[in-house]
Amino acid sequence: MNDASSNRTPKIKIRGLSKAFGDKVVLDNVNLDIFPGESVLVIGGSGSGKSVLLKCILGLLHPDSGSIEVDGEEVVGLMGEDLDRIRRKFGMLFQNAALFDSLTVWENVAFGLIQGQGRPRAEARKTALEKLAAVGLGEDVGSLMPAELSGGMRKRVGLARAIATEPEIIFFDEPTTGLDPIMGDVIDRLIVKCVKQLGATALSITHDMASARRISDRTAMLYRGNIIWVGPTAEIDRSDNPYVDQFINGRAEGPIQMQVRAL
Amino acid sequence: MPILQPIGRTFLSFLEATGRLTLFTVIALSHCVRPPFYPRLVVRQMIEIGYYSLPVVGLTAIFTGMVLALQSYTGFERFSAESAIPNVVVVSITRELGPVLAGLMVAGRVGASMAAEIGTMRVTEQIDALDTLATNPFKYLIAPRLIAGLTMLPILVLIADIIGVFGGYLVSTQKLDFNPATYLKNTRDFVEVQDVVSGLVKAAVFGFLVTLMGCYHGYNSRGGAQGVGTATTNAVVSASILILCFNYFITELFFAR
Numbered sequence: 001m002n003d004a005s006s007n008r009t010p011k012i013k014i015r016g017l018s019k020a021f022g023d024k025v026v027l028d029n030v031n032l033d034i035f036p037g038e039s040v041l042v043i044g045g046s047g048s049g050k051s052v053l054l055k056c057i058l059g060l061l062h063p064d065s066g067s068i069e070v071d072g073e074e075v076v077g078l079m080g081e082d083l084d085r086i087r088r089k090f091g092m093l094f095q096n097a098a099l100f101d102s103l104t105v106w107e108n109v110a111f112g113l114i115q116g117q118g119r120p121r122a123e124a125r126k127t128a129l130e131k132l133a134a135v136g137l138g139e140d141v142g143s144l145m146p147a148e149l150s151g152g153m154r155k156r157v158g159l160a161r162a163i164a165t166e167p168e169i170i171f172f173d174e175p176t177t178g179l180d181p182i183m184g185d186v187i188d189r190l191i192v193k194c195v196k197q198l199g200a201t202a203l204s205i206t207h208d209m210a211s212a213r214r215i216s217d218r219t220a221m222l223y224r225g226n227i228i229w230v231g232p233t234a235e236i237d238r239s240d241n242p243y244v245d246q247f248i249n250g251r252a253e254g255p256i257q258m259q260v261r262a263l
Numbered sequence: 264m265p266i267l268q269p270i271g272r273t274f275l276s277f278l279e280a281t282g283r284l285t286l287f288t289v290i291a292l293s294h295c296v297r298p299p300f301y302p303r304l305v306v307r308q309m310i311e312i313g314y315y316s317l318p319v320v321g322l323t324a325i326f327t328g329m330v331l332a333l334q335s336y337t338g339f340e341r342f343s344a345e346s347a348i349p350n351v352v353v354v355s356i357t358r359e360l361g362p363v364l365a366g367l368m369v370a371g372r373v374g375a376s377m378a379a380e381i382g383t384m385r386v387t388e389q390i391d392a393l394d395t396l397a398t399n400p401f402k403y404l405i406a407p408r409l410i411a412g413l414t415m416l417p418i419l420v421l422i423a424d425i426i427g428v429f430g431g432y433l434v435s436t437q438k439l440d441f442n443p444a445t446y447l448k449n450t451r452d453f454v455e456v457q458d459v460v461s462g463l464v465k466a467a468v469f470g471f472l473v474t475l476m477g478c479y480h481g482y483n484s485r486g487g488a489q490g491v492g493t494a495t496t497n498a499v500v501s502a503s504i505l506i507l508c509f510n511y512f513i514t515e516l517f518f519a520r
Contacts, residue, residue: 058394087395093386100384111398
């Protein structure tokens with residue numbers, strides 16, 4: 001992890017993070033720094049612990065050991081109001097968008113503003129419609145229910161919701177999974193645009209290599225609970241790491257053994 | 264000792280489940296009384312639990328009152344004790360059948376839908392999304408449902424009591440040739456405040472149990488559609504058993520000497 005940015009204070013600093021479910025070790029002594037304003041991507045096969053890593057940072061899962069610092073503040077073990085204060089720095093685009101299906105599209109986008117920040121509904125609605133416009137959705141979409149949307153539209157709404165509170169850090173959980181290649185490119189471009197506009201720090205997980213190259217500055221590869229390679233995404237083809245080579249080229253033969261059981 | 268192993272394992276997992284449920288209950292209750300509150304959501308749940316359960320609870324009550332009068336008549340006739348029918352009907356309905364049957368019907372209707380809704384929110388990451396949007400799921404999803412269950416069931420049961428007694432009155436006067444005025448007078452004379460109050464206390468407890476089971480099983484559901492199905496079944500079964508169980512102990516509390 002010795003690159004040019006090592007003299008800056010990381011936005012997120014992960015040290016010795018471990019997490020096991022029963023006797024199944026998912027994360028094993030993970031170390032990772034994410035610096036302000038950069039876009040870091042974690043790649044790895046299904047079940048390599050990528051989602052668990054994100055959920056640990058967000059406090060949705062409690063790690064067994066290790067430390068996670070956000071802006072120099074330890075977040076492991078935070079509860080209640082303190083945890084909510086940290087979480088207000090984050091936005092997250094979930095894999096299947098995770099829209100609240102009892103609320104309309106604009107109420108979904110405005111949710112963090114109304115419930116999280118206590119803003120008045122009329123003002124929040126205005127902001128929500130602006131954010132929907134930023135992801136290319138018109139005002140008429142705002143009054144639809146999430147069940148009426150297609151997969152690509154749901155992702156856009158999820159993205160609008162993630163950026164609505166103008167967070168400092170945004171997480172993207174497999175942003176292009178389940179989309180056709182064209183829609184995948186559209187979502188990637190929107191992600192890059194939104195992150196740039198907000199000046200946010202981004203952490204994404206994916207196994208879509210085309211998407212990976214478009215949205216990230218730096219890539220880390222997670223294999224069996226360990227970060228086995230970190231480097232600039234532009235240099236990923238010259239990693240000299242057999243695991244990374246096998247993964248980015250999508251070969252069945254190589255050092256990586258497929259895990260059969262889900263984590 | 265291969266025989267003792269499964270027994271021990273079952274016992275331990277029972278203790279674990281009890282502990283988890285207790286912890287869940289304590290956290291949920293603490294969020295019911297601490298701000299911020301969501302009055303909008305509480306009202307929505309009250310309508311869902313109270314208003315929309317009226318038809319099913321009303322129908323249950325009227326037929327129960329009717330069959331109660333009919334059955335007591337065929338039995339009491341042998342001892343020429345037909346005059347006891349009004350008080351048999353009113354006491355059985357207010358003390359036992361009103362709250363228990365309403366509770367069971369609501370467990371099937373509301374408990375199941377709660378478990379399915381919250382369970383689906385869990386497996387589609389909507390509950391995680393709530394957390395990341397700095398909104399506590401206990402406050403936003405669970406507390407409004409518990410409050411609504413606790414307050415709506417007594418109202419439902421009060422209505423069920425009236426409809427049930429009316430069912431008994433209908434059968435007695437129309438089919439069994441009772442004098443309407445005497446029937447009503449007997450009903451009024453025999454029913455005591457304690458009968459109705461004990462029924463309403465039961466109703467509040469049952470309302471809490473039904474919503475608690477719906478929320479608990481939904482919140483802890485795992486693994487897609489099948490997990491949500493299991494959660495729904497568990498919510499209804501556990502709520503029904505707890506209702507019958509608590510019914511006995513509350514009865515003992517009120518009426519045992």
